[in-house]
Amino acid sequence: MLKRLAIVLLALLALLQYRLWLGQGGVQEMQEITARVAALEEANKPLRDRNARLAAEVVDLKTGLDAIEERARSDVGMVRTDEQFLWVPDTESARSGGK
Numbered sequence: 001m002l003k004r005l006a007i008v009l010l011a012l013l014a015l016l017q018y019r020l021w022l023g024q025g026g027v028q029e030m031q032e033i034t035a036r037v038a039a040l041e042e043a044n045k046p047l048r049d050r051n052a053r054l055a056a057e058v059v060d061l062k063t064g065l066d067a068i069e070e071r072a073r074s075d076v077g078m079v080r081t082d083e084q085f086l087w088v089p090d091t092e093s094a095r096s097g098g099k
Contacts (some may be wrong), residue, residue: 009028021027072078079085 019026057067061071069078077085
């Protein structure tokens with residue numbers, strides 16, 4: 001009787017150990033999920049950095065006139081009334097005939 005109980009308990013322990021290490025929701029699956037999460041976090045890092053830069057630019061554009069002026073100068077070629085615009089052609093492209 002005691003021998004049968006020991007065998008049943010050992011079989012139950014083996015079954016539970018199998019489920020723990022290899023079964024669904026076990027340690028092996030958790031390690032795979034952890035590795036996938038780490039890979040996705042690494043892939044998201046550049047996107048988070050870009051979002052932070054864009055958010056800082058939005059705040060700067062809403063509050064700072066310098067950022068607005070810089071954007072207007074670079075995007076649409078703004079020149080203030082007290083400034084003179086001088087265009088200097090690139091000497092390399094002038095020598096090569098614009099090619």
